Amino acid sequence: MSSTALAGRVVAAESLARARRRSSWLLLFPAVILLGAWAFVPLVMTLRYSFERYNLLYPERRGFAGLLNYNLLLTDPAFWTAIFNTLVLTLGVLAITIILGTLFALLLNQNFPGRGIARLMVIAPFFVLPPVAALIFKNLLFDPLNGLVGWLFKLVGLHPIAWFTTAPMIALVMIVAWEWTPFATLILLTALQSLDTDQLEAARMDGAKPLSRIIYIVLPHLARPATITIMMESIFLLSIFAEILTTTAGGPGTATTTLTYLIYIRALLDFNIGGASAAGVLAIVLANIVALFLMRAVARNIET
Amino acid sequence: MAALELRQVGKWYGGFEAVKSVDLAIADREFMVFVGPSGCGKTTLLRMIAGLEDITSGDFLIDGARANAVPPDKRGLAMVFQSYALYPHMTVAQNMGFALKMAGRPRAEIEAKVREAARILRLEAELGRKPRMLSGGQRQRVAIGRAIVRNPKGFLFDEPLSNLDAALRVQMRTELVKLHRSLDATMIYVTHDQIEAMTMADRIVVLNQGEVAQVGTPLDLYHRPANLFVAGFIGSPKMNFFPARVAGVANGSLSLALDGGATVALAAQGAPPAAGAALTLGVRPEHFVLAAEGPLAGSVDVVEHLGAETILYVKESRGAIIVVRTDDLAHVRPGEAVHLVPRLDRVSLFDAEGRAIADSSAT
Structure with a gap:
């Protein structure tokens, strides 16, 4: 065989590989385009609007505004309140759902008659639509005159309180925690079921009492699923909206206005697209900061 | 140190009797192995x-004191x-x-004891590591170390070597035996592997369907199995069984008609069975002699050369396989016709219920 024929074959092989690479790009193309259209076009448009003067009430005054929208936002006390409210809501719900979720998971992992029904009941709130859940709380539970909580308060001699005016954020946290506890319970329960029973028996042989077994064996086992629960919940909690709209509409004042809700007010109540876009960009930044912390925590947990 | 005793201990799971009235005494510092199929x-x-x-049901005693209700961490x-x-x-x-x-x-005491256990098990360099960074053998040693630091009266092993590879298993086997000697503690060891049982045990308990089939030293079980189950379970390759009938009992000699047609004569000892009674003759693979003439004939089906020994699978005329272990027959070829003579001083006899007939085999 001559050397040229060999070289020709090498070239042929190379071009074949190149063709294969090209065709694989071709096949990936639709998916990439679709993803780009869905994720990047809105992002780029939001970025563009955030640097524009753009109010639907004054469409003729449109134009480049530089950092004006950001400047207005960062000097607006409502913005900082919204960030604070977002963090209070997210962290409050996270804390409650993880603690309650762990307790429910521990309980539901025991053997008792009616366990299947109990599990279903604990999981059920997750299937209630957010506006419905919020309305149930608003009208049936937290209403000072007709609500169940008010009636319970009266039963023990306390004055029923108007939750959404006196403690609006606490009420909101309770509603959202009620919705998300099932999620935490579900993940932690499945994690508990994957715990090697040999480990618990070894701990029993080692003289660990039930409480010590929970502290030293069960809870460390749950650390990783708990971080994953926290991460997934945060994604949804940062964008809580329906519950606020149906109960407090961000009030009283700005007491329950979160960043998401602030964007809604700016864009759809004030028709200020520019300002809303700037708030949206800052919300993305906030979400990324939270995500960064969470990813680090998760990575560390998976490491050790 | 502890002597353990089980008196008619039974276990029911709902309607299923998992353990049936087990009586067993485990002496202080004994290495006792429980063996049996899954x-x-x-x-x-x-x-x-x-x-x-x-x-x-029944009683469990530690050093003579009833311990049924003692919680696991208080049993020592x-x-x-x-x-x-x-x-x-x-x-x-x-x-x-x-x-x-x-x-x-x-804390100081814990540290000292952990250090001491790590020294015994050669784990000093691994003390700061997490289990998932260790090899299988090291994990195994940590599990043993966790038992040692408690300074227990007795150790219980539940198939501890089954997750290790073959070479490591052999090594850990000898290490456990050494450990038993140096710790001077009672040990109970559960395994389904009869090689582990034979090599490590002071005494072996063979269990079958929740019942004790036999208790004895490894060689006891090998040479004097109490029943067909133990005879078939202990020893590899398995003992060969031949259904037979008593053809005649005459002046201290027992003549057996094997189902294949051959007749063998044994020295009858103890109370001889009645003529015509159904029996089973058990012959270990190494207790055959190849000869030009013999009561058992067949053709060699498979030959396995293991170096130190050769295993022959001989197909009897009626299709049954006889396993023969021999040391000098590298020249036997598959397909060849052979005759086998059982060493009648080493065979076992079992009655129709599968119980060994006393003294039918020599020691």
């Missing part, structure tokens, strides 16, 4: 001794699990010191 109740028995499983027994059951989020040192920590011992 589902024979050996692990259940061990877990009842450990206290992880309630005893349904330490257990090594098949899965090792190491605590994955704790370091080796924390794993080994956990029991002492739970007992509220001072």
Whole structure:
């Protein structure tokens, strides 16, 4: 065989590989385009609007505004309140759902008659639509005159309180925690079921009492699923909206206005697209900061 | 140190009797092995001794005191699990010191004991590591170390070597025997592997379907199996069984008609069975002699050369396979016709119920 024929074959092989690479790009193309259209076009448009003067009430005054929208936002006390409210809501719900979720998971992992029904009941709130859940709380539970909580308060001699005016954020946290506890319970329960029973028996042989077994064996086992629960919940909690709209509409004042809700007010109540876009960009930044912390925590947990 | 005793211990799971009235005395410092096929109740028995499983009926005694209701950590027994059951989020040192920590011992004492156990098990370099960074053999040693630091009266092993590869298993086997000698503790060891049982045990308990089939030293079980089950379970390759009938009993000699048509004569000892009674003749693979003439004939089916020995699978005329172990027959070829003579001084005889007929085999 001559050397040229060999070289020709090498070239042929190379071009074949190149063709294969090209065709694989071709096949990936639709998916990439679709993803780009869905994720990047809105992002780029939001970025563009955030640097524009753009109010639907004054469409003729449109134009480049530089950092004006950001400047207005960062000097607006409502913005900082919204960030604070977002963090209070997210962290409050996270804390409650993880603690309650762990307790429910521990309980539901025991053997008792009616366990299947109990599990279903604990999981059920997750299937209630957010506006419905919020309305149930608003009208049936937290209403000072007709609500169940008010009636319970009266039963023990306390004055029923108007939750959404006196403690609006606490009420909101309770509603959202009620919705998300099932999620935490579900993940932690499945994690508990994957715990090697040999480990618990070894701990029993080692003289660990039930409480010590929970502290030293069960809870460390749950650390990783708990971080994953926290991460997934945060994604949804940062964008809580329906519950606020149906109960407090961000009030009283700005007491329950979160960043998401602030964007809604700016864009759809004030028709200020520019300002809303700037708030949206800052919300993305906030979400990324939270995500960064969470990813680090998760990575560390998976490491050790 | 502890002597353990089981008196008619039974275990029911709902309507299923997993362990049937087991009587067993384990002497102080004895290395006792429970062996049997899966589902024979050996692990259940061990877990009842450990206290992880309630005893349904009967009594369990530690050093003469009834211990049925004593919680597992108060029995003074330490257990090594098949899965090792190491605590994955704790370091080796924390794993080994956990029991002492739970007992509220001072930190200095815990550290000293962990260090000592690590020295015995050659784990000093691994003390700061997490279990998942260790090899299988090291994990195994940590699990043993966790038992050692408690300074228990007895050790319970639940198939501890089954997750190791063959070479490591052989090595750990000898290490466990050495450990038993140096710790001077009572050990109960559960396995389904008869080689482990034979090599490690002072005495072996063979369990079958929740019942004790036989208790004895390894050689006792090998040479004087009490019944067909033990005879078939202990020894590899398995003992060959030949259904037979008593053809005649005459002046101290027992003549057996094998189902294949051959007749063999044994020295009858003890009370000879009645003429015509159905029996089973058991012959271990190494207790055959190849000869030009013999009561058993067949053709060689498969020859396995293992170097030190050769295993022959001889197909009898009626299709049954006789396994023969021999040391000098590398020249036998598959397809060749051979005659086998059982060494009649070494065979076992079992009655129709499968019980060994006393003294039918020599020692």
